[in-house]
Amino acid sequence: MVESSSSGLEALRRGDEATFVDLIQRYHGPMLRLAMAYVRDHHVAEDVVQEAWLTAIKSLDRFEGRSSLKTWISGIVINLARARRRKESRLLTFTALLRRGDPDRREPTVDPSRFTAAGDWRAIPHQWENIPESTLLGRETMQKVQAAIEKLPPKHREVIVLRDVAELDAGPVSELLGISAENQRVRLHRARASVRKALEDYLG
Amino acid sequence: MKCREVVELMTDYLEGALTSHDRERFEQHIAGCDGCRAYLRQLRLTLRAMRSFEDAPIPERVQEELVQAFRNWRQTSS
Numbered sequence: 001m002v003e004s005s006s007s008g009l010e011a012l013r014r015g016d017e018a019t020f021v022d023l024i025q026r027y028h029g030p031m032l033r034l035a036m037a038y039v040r041d042h043h044v045a046e047d048v049v050q051e052a053w054l055t056a057i058k059s060l061d062r063f064e065g066r067s068s069l070k071t072w073i074s075g076i077v078i079n080l081a082r083a084r085r086r087k088e089s090r091l092l093t094f095t096a097l098l099r100r101g102d103p104d105r106r107e108p109t110v111d112p113s114r115f116t117a118a119g120d121w122r123a124i125p126h127q128w129e130n131i132p133e134s135t136l137l138g139r140e141t142m143q144k145v146q147a148a149i150e151k152l153p154p155k156h157r158e159v160i161v162l163r164d165v166a167e168l169d170a171g172p173v174s175e176l177l178g179i180s181a182e183n184q185r186v187r188l189h190r191a192r193a194s195v196r197k198a199l200e201d202y203l204g
Numbered sequence: 205m206k207c208r209e210v211v212e213l214m215t216d217y218l219e220g221a222l223t224s225h226d227r228e229r230f231e232q233h234i235a236g237c238d239g240c241r242a243y244l245r246q247l248r249l250t251l252r253a254m255r256s257f258e259d260a261p262i263p264e265r266v267q268e269e270l271v272q273a274f275r276n277w278r279q280t281s282s
Contacts, residue, residue: 015274015277015278017271017274017275020270021267024267024270025261025267028259028261029257032259046263046266053270053273054273057273058277060277061281108208109211109212110211110212112208115206115207119206120206120208120239121237124238124239124242125239127242127245128242128246128249136252136253137252142253142256142258145253146257149254164255165257167255181221185215185219185221188215188219189212189214192247196246196250199246199249199250
C-alpha cells in the first residue's frame with residue numbers, strides 16, 4: 001500500500017515503477033472525479049489528471065512528504081483544473097457568481113414544510129430498509145447521485161467530491177481549499193443534504 | 205432539541221465536531237425519534253453510495269505515457 005506510508009514515497013523516489021503504476025491506477029478514478037468537479041468535459045478532465053501526474057513526477061524531488069501522496073496529488077489536480085476552468089468559462093463564472101448565494105452560510109437544508117410549527121417531523125422520512133443493495137448501489141441510483149453532485153454550487157461540489165468521493169480527511173481538505181474547518185463542514189453539510197434529497201426524490 | 209435543529213447538526217455529529225454536551229443531547233434526541241433516526245440513516249446510505257462509485261480504469265495509453273515519463277525522470281535524476 002502506498003496510501004499513508006513514507007515508504008511509498010521513498011519507493012517512488014528510488015524510481016520503483018511498480019509503486020508508481022499502483023499509485024496511478026488506484027488514484028486515477030478519484031482524481032478524475034475531482035477534476036470533473038471543476039471542468040465538465042470528460043476529456044478535459046482526463047487531460048488535467050494526466051498533466052497532474054506529469055507535474056507530480058517533476059516535483060517528486062521537492063515533495064517533502066508533509067501531506068499524504070493522495071492529498072498532494074489532489075492539490076495539483078485542483079490547481080490545474082481551476083486554471084482550466086478559468087480559461088474556459090470566464091463569462092459563465094461571472095453570471096454564476098451573481099446567481100450564487102454565500103456558500104458558507106448555515107441555512108436550512110431540509111424543506112421547512114416538512115416540520116410542524118413546533119419543529120417536529122410532519123411525516124417521518126423513509127427508512128430505506130426494504131431497498132435491496134442492488135438498487136441502492138445500482139447504476140440508476142449512482143447516476144442520480146452523480147447528477148446531484150454535478151448540480152451543486154462549485155464550492156459545495158469540490159468539498160463533497162474531496163471528502164465523500166475521493167475520501168480525503170477533513171484537515172487536508174480545509175488546507176487544500178484554504179478554508180476554515182467550520183466552513184468546510186458547512187459546505188459539506190449543505191452538499192450532503194442536497195445529494196440525500198436527490199436520493200429521497202428517487203428512492204422515496 | 206427539535207427535529208428541525210437536529211437535522212442541521214448531522215454533519216457536525218458525523219464529523220465528531222459537536223461539543224460533548226451537544227453530542228449528548230443529539231444522541232438523546234436520536235434515541236427517541238424515529239424521524240431523525242431515519243434521516244441519519246439516509247445520510248449514511250448517501251455517503252455509502254458516494255463512496256462506491258465505480259472508477260473507470262486508467263486508459264492504457266495514458267498509463268504508458270506516464271510510466272515513460274516516470275522512467276525518464278528516473279534516468280535524469282539518478
